[in-house]
Amino acid sequence: MKRASVGLVLLLQLMPSINCILDRSQFPDSFLFGTATSSYQIEGAYLADNKSLSIWDLFTKIPGNIRDGSNGDIAVDHYHRYMEDVELMHSLGVNSYRFSISWPRVLPSGRFGEINHAGIEFYNKLINALIHKGIQPFVTLNHWDIPQELENRYGTWLNPQIQEDFGYFADVCFRAFGDRVKYWVTINEPNLTVLFGYFTGQYPPHHCSKLVGECQPGDSKTEPYIAAHNVILSHATAVGIYRKKYQVEQKGMIGIVLNAFWYEPLRNLPADRLAVQRALSFYVAWILDPIIYGEYPPEMRKLLGSSLPTFSLEEKKKLENKLDFIGINHYTTLYAKDCMFSPCDFDSHQWLWNASVWFTAERNGIPVGVPTAMPRFHVVPYGLEKIVSYVKERYNNTPMFITENGYPQGSNHNVSTEDLINDSGRVEYLSNYLDSLTVAMKHGADIRGYFIWSLLDNFEWSFGYTLRFGLYHVDFNTLERMPKLSAEWYKQFLTGTNALKEKGSKSQKCGTYVTN
Numbered sequence: 385m386k387r388a389s390v391g392l393v394l395l396l397q398l399m400p401s402i403n404c405i406l407d408r409s410q411f412p413d414s415f416l417f418g419t420a421t422s423s424y425q426i427e428g429a430y431l432a433d434n435k436s437l438s439i440w441d442l443f444t445k446i447p448g449n450i451r452d453g454s455n456g457d458i459a460v461d462h463y464h465r466y467m468e469d470v471e472l473m474h475s476l477g478v479n480s481y482r483f484s485i486s487w488p489r490v491l492p493s494g495r496f497g498e499i500n501h502a503g504i505e506f507y508n509k510l511i512n513a514l515i516h517k518g519i520q521p522f523v524t525l526n527h528w529d530i531p532q533e534l535e536n537r538y539g540t541w542l543n544p545q546i547q548e549d550f551g552y553f554a555d556v557c558f559r560a561f562g563d564r565v566k567y568w569v570t571i572n573e574p575n576l577t578v579l580f581g582y583f584t585g586q587y588p589p590h591h592c593s594k595l596v597g598e599c600q601p602g603d604s605k606t607e608p609y610i611a612a613h614n615v616i617l618s619h620a621t622a623v624g625i626y627r628k629k630y631q632v633e634q635k636g637m638i639g640i641v642l643n644a645f646w647y648e649p650l651r652n653l654p655a656d657r658l659a660v661q662r663a664l665s666f667y668v669a670w671i672l673d674p675i676i677y678g679e680y681p682p683e684m685r686k687l688l689g690s691s692l693p694t695f696s697l698e699e700k701k702k703l704e705n706k707l708d709f710i711g712i713n714h715y716t717t718l719y720a721k722d723c724m725f726s727p728c729d730f731d732s733h734q735w736l737w738n739a740s741v742w743f744t745a746e747r748n749g750i751p752v753g754v755p756t757a758m759p760r761f762h763v764v765p766y767g768l769e770k771i772v773s774y775v776k777e778r779y780n781n782t783p784m785f786i787t788e789n790g791y792p793q794g795s796n797h798n799v800s801t802e803d804l805i806n807d808s809g810r811v812e813y814l815s816n817y818l819d820s821l822t823v824a825m826k827h828g829a830d831i832r833g834y835f836i837w838s839l840l841d842n843f844e845w846s847f848g849y850t851l852r853f854g855l856y857h858v859d860f861n862t863l864e865r866m867p868k869l870s871a872e873w874y875k876q877f878l879t880g881t882n883a884l885k886e887k888g889s890k891s892q893k894c895g896t897y898v899t900n
């Protein structure tokens with residue numbers, strides 16, 4: 385409790401950097417406020433209780449794949465400390481928690497083996513503990529960790545067989561947990577799985593063309609499109625099963641989660657404004673158009689021609705099940721430059737050359753927003769309002785959740801724990817992004833919830849433990865959890881005991897955020 389009061393003092397010192405005073409009452413009572421995590425990033429216990437190896441368990445062991453040579457074998461040991469972590473959430477006052485189910489924990493051999501009852505038991509205990517504290521589980525079926533056996537047998541996303549496996553996994557989860565879980569996400573950020581897995585090769589299964597980098601043999605020109613096709617149809621398979629067998633009785637909602645940046649035109653030129661539209665098509669609409677309209681976006685079909693797979697009549701039938709909500713993971717904004725009419729200097733790290741767009745975080749040497757510890761992540765709060773408006777317009781205001789939004793801190797031996805805990809940059813980021821969200825809501829966007837990435841510092845994929853996103857600091861040696869200033873801020877916002885209110889004369893009320 386001593387810590388909490390320290391937090392309060394710190395928070396009051398921070399006043400000048402917060403643009404406005406946010407108030408829980410600006411959001412509907414039913415609005416979900418939570419934190420988000422994923423299984424591989426927090427659970428650890430990578431071989432406990434008959435879990436099998438996931439594609440990430442193997443990928444992280446290959447030298448050079450992870451910046452600090454680390455892995456998620458232990459991560460933050462949530463598997464054994466979940467009760468403590470539920471308690472942390474309860475103390476924040478959140479009413480929801482977004483987490484994912486480890487596929488290899490529940491089905492070690494996919495559809496080729498038995499259900500692992502110890503895995504089911506773990507998630508039952510977690511779900512029951514959450515509900516006991518009034519926290520709604522918001523469950524992602526696949527947040528990138530897939531049983532390695534499925535990669536070995538048939539190559540996961542490159543093979544239509546994955547649709548059957550994913551459907552089977554989803555069915556097992558709906559049956560086991562659907563009486564208590566009312567929010568389901570099929571797949572997290574499919575485009576990163578696809579782009580990093582099959583274009584740049586930075587993620588498993590580590591495929592790419594020679595031109596792009598040193599990888600397992602692959603074809604960066606075609607494989608991402610094939611993998612995305614199977615992702616989309618796997619989503620449709622799971623939704624079909626939910627609609628047919630469970631939804632009427634269980635009365636939940638099912639959707640998908642996208643990682644969506646916002647883009648601003650680099651130059652004040654029509655060509656760059658079109659480049660922004662193309663970038664959004666190639667990244668956001670690539671996945672959502674087929675699910676909602678049954679076709680890839682026209683911009684992609686035009687540019688890619690026969691390189692883009694097409695949906696058969698039977699597949700279109702499958703897609704008619706659509707989704708109930710769109711989850712948006714949003715972190716930052718980049719500038720987009722046209723490359724159809726202007727020369728661009730592509731390097732291998734420019735995603736999806738075929739969109740003919742080049743991205744940069746700087747205009748005339750000036751960054752698009754305050755930089756963070758993550759390359760290309762800058763603080764640009766208005767981007768959240770803009771991406772939400774884009775999705776709202778393109779998809780007829782389908783209900784949306786902000787399923788991730790968060791701020792990375794760098795962590796090396798030179799940074800003291802005190803500095804990491806005094807995360808004023810994160811408080812500023814979160815309050816300004818939430819403010820931007822209220823603007824989108826005022827303009828009619830049907831937003832139903834907001835989740836901060838992340839509850840705790842954890843294993844940040846290819847960055848290992850060098851980036852920290854948590855509201856709670858984790859000492860990676862002792863695994864002790866400690867609240868950061870941002871945890872105190874979130875709690876005060878959620879419980880309406882915002883100490884800033886009394887001191888707030890200098891600040892305007894939120895919801896009047898000025899966009900560029």
Ligand SMILES: *[C@@H]1O[C@H](CO)[C@@H](O)[C@H](O)[C@H]1NC(C)=O
Binds near residue numbers: 433434501502
């Ligand atoms: C793991 O599998 C073995 C063999 O099927 C079984 O005997 C054992 O009880 C399982 N362990 C757990 C924790 O379920």
Ligand SMILES: *[C@@H]1O[C@H](CO)[C@@H](O)[C@H](O)[C@H]1NC(C)=O
Binds near residue numbers: 573
């Ligand atoms: C896909 O990934 C790229 C690269 O990280 C990102 O800029 C984009 O917003 C993502 N889009 C979707 C829909 O996932």
Ligand SMILES: *[C@@H]1O[C@H](CO)[C@@H](O)[C@H](O)[C@H]1NC(C)=O
Binds near residue numbers: 687689
């Ligand atoms: C996509 O981009 C790659 C790399 O520039 C190129 O080789 C390929 O032909 C392009 N595909 C289409 C359909 O234009």
Ligand SMILES: *[C@@H]1O[C@H](CO)[C@@H](O)[C@H](O)[C@H]1NC(C)=O
Binds near residue numbers: 796797798
């Ligand atoms: C840590 O600080 C030392 C001395 O100031 C500096 O030489 C070194 O580059 C720093 N290391 C990192 C990882 O920032």
Ligand SMILES: *[C@@H]1O[C@H](CO)[C@@H](O)[C@H](O)[C@H]1NC(C)=O
Binds near residue numbers: 394397806808
């Ligand atoms: C916390 O960080 C802010 C902003 O960087 C700084 O002004 C303040 O002095 C720091 N407080 C402590 C106790 O380190």
